[in-house]
Amino acid sequence: MTHIFPRHTAMRLPRAVSGDGCYIIDDSGKRYLDASGGAAVSCLGHSDKTITEAIKRQLDAIPFAHTGFFTSEAAEDLADLLIAHAPGDLDRVYLVSGGSEAVEAAIKLARQYHLERGEPSRARIIARRQSYHGNTIGALSAGGNMWRREPFGPLLVDMSHIAPCYAYRDQRDDESAEEYGRRVADELETEILARGPETIAAFIAEPVVGATLGAVPAVPGYFARVREICARYGVLLILDEVMCGMGRTGHLFACEADGVEPDILCIAKGLGAGYQPIGATLCSAAIYSAIETGSGLFQHGHTYLGHPAAAAAGRAVVSALVERDLVARSRDMGAKLDAALRDRFGQHPHVGDIRGRGLFLGLELVADRDSKATFDPARKLNATIKKAAFARGLICYPMGGTIDGRHGDHILLAPPFILEEAQIGELVDKLAGAIEDGLA
Numbered sequence: 001m002t003h004i005f006p007r008h009t010a011m012r013l014p015r016a017v018s019g020d021g022c023y024i025i026d027d028s029g030k031r032y033l034d035a036s037g038g039a040a041v042s043c044l045g046h047s048d049k050t051i052t053e054a055i056k057r058q059l060d061a062i063p064f065a066h067t068g069f070f071t072s073e074a075a076e077d078l079a080d081l082l083i084a085h086a087p088g089d090l091d092r093v094y095l096v097s098g099g100s101e102a103v104e105a106a107i108k109l110a111r112q113y114h115l116e117r118g119e120p121s122r123a124r125i126i127a128r129r130q131s132y133h134g135n136t137i138g139a140l141s142a143g144g145n146m147w148r149r150e151p152f153g154p155l156l157v158d159m160s161h162i163a164p165c166y167a168y169r170d171q172r173d174d175e176s177a178e179e180y181g182r183r184v185a186d187e188l189e190t191e192i193l194a195r196g197p198e199t200i201a202a203f204i205a206e207p208v209v210g211a212t213l214g215a216v217p218a219v220p221g222y223f224a225r226v227r228e229i230c231a232r233y234g235v236l237l238i239l240d241e242v243m244c245g246m247g248r249t250g251h252l253f254a255c256e257a258d259g260v261e262p263d264i265l266c267i268a269k270g271l272g273a274g275y276q277p278i279g280a281t282l283c284s285a286a287i288y289s290a291i292e293t294g295s296g297l298f299q300h301g302h303t304y305l306g307h308p309a310a311a312a313a314g315r316a317v318v319s320a321l322v323e324r325d326l327v328a329r330s331r332d333m334g335a336k337l338d339a340a341l342r343d344r345f346g347q348h349p350h351v352g353d354i355r356g357r358g359l360f361l362g363l364e365l366v367a368d369r370d371s372k373a374t375f376d377p378a379r380k381l382n383a384t385i386k387k388a389a390f391a392r393g394l395i396c397y398p399m400g401g402t403i404d405g406r407h408g409d410h411i412l413l414a415p416p417f418i419l420e421e422a423q424i425g426e427l428v429d430k431l432a433g434a435i436e437d438g439l440a
């Protein structure tokens with residue numbers, strides 16, 4: 001009997017007791033190859049002493065000092081490091097404790113920005129269906145995942161949802177990828193005009209969709225068009241890189257591959273790499289100065305904002321990514337893993353799509369490759385595969401359920417960047433076994 005929830009009382013989960021690079025070891029001594037990095041968190045693996053030592057040094061010096069009174073060297077250094085590498089003119093950093101908090105801060109920043117500029121009616125956020133932005137009420141309202149949303153309605157009302165860029169399912173045979181990208185991006189303009197531009201604060205999107213679809217990047221040109229539309233109507237562009245950021249896609253920031261610069265950027269997960277809970281919301285000086293010269297203060301905050309030990313972890317993680325050239329490693333090992341997946345599953349009758357960037361890869365399972373028909377949701381295929389993989393000592397992140405009336409079974413792979421070539425074979429073998437177990 002456990003008193004910890006959300007641990008499912010009907011399910012006996014093993015206790016994680018130690019980590020060894022890409023492996024987690026449980027209380028029976030069983031080793032699990034972590035092919036999901038705890039949902040794209042553990043980019044450095046589970047036993048990186050440079051990070052734990054950096055955190056210990058900060059804890060010994062000063063574990064916590066409220067940001068109402070103090071800043072810290074760790075938080076300042078981390079902000080400097082992020083700004084030095086951030087896309088475009090993002091040069092203000094707001095440090096929070098996780099992804100949902102980063103998204104909440106982004107939504108509130110966007111709204112307050114318009115308020116300070118004398119446009120309080122600009123409150124609506126446009127998001128995309130099949131997106132995930134977090135579980136707090138604002139982030140959940142922005143997300144498009146119906147089964148997560150339904151139990152908690154009514155959610156925030158000033159939200160609209162448009163189609164994501166999901167070429168595998170939605171690109172028509174008679175259009176090129178560019179044409180498709182333009183068509184789907186133009187839905188943003190249609191929604192802005194339907195609601196009235198004077199009511200829209202921001203558009204939020206994940207550059208590579210993570211937790212609902214399994215590593216779906218946009219087609220070339222989509223985000224450039226989105227950027228253009230946002231600029232035309234004074235709508236801020238918020239990119240949620242909580243999952244796909246921090247080197248995961250083979251670029252430090254995922255939007256670099258799309259050639260777009262957001263007004264506001266959210267990161268988390270890989271920023272703390274699992275060593276500490278930390279997230280950040282970055283924005284441009286133009287946005288922050290509208291607030292500074294207006295009421296003078298962003299009207300938001302949490303107790304653990306800029307937590308020194310979390311900031312020390314973030315500083316050590318970003319330094320490690322840069323100094324050890326791990327973003328390039330994510331790109332290179334990602335290409336190798338992608339090739340191994342295509343080799344093993346490219347002709348598989350039930351693997352409809354293999355996609356992603358860097359070490360952020362997804363497989364979409366289908367009942368029939370030609371029609372792309374999905375499996376019966378009652379079969380819970382993705383959950384069965386997750387269980388079978390776990391039994392085989394492989395952790396992968398399955399996702400599915402009925403989202404926006406459309407069912408799907410997806411498997412997300414997001415292993416640590418320190419993945420070795422020999423481990424790619426183990427990963428693919430175990431995954432192949434788990435898929436066969438699931439289909440049996």
Ligand code: PMP
Pocket residue numbers: 039098099100101103132133134135206210211240241242243244268269
């Ligand atoms: N945004 C995205 C894109 C995410 O994938 C997630 C988490 N899966 C979140 C926000 C929320 O992050 P957290 O769970 O740290 O609150």
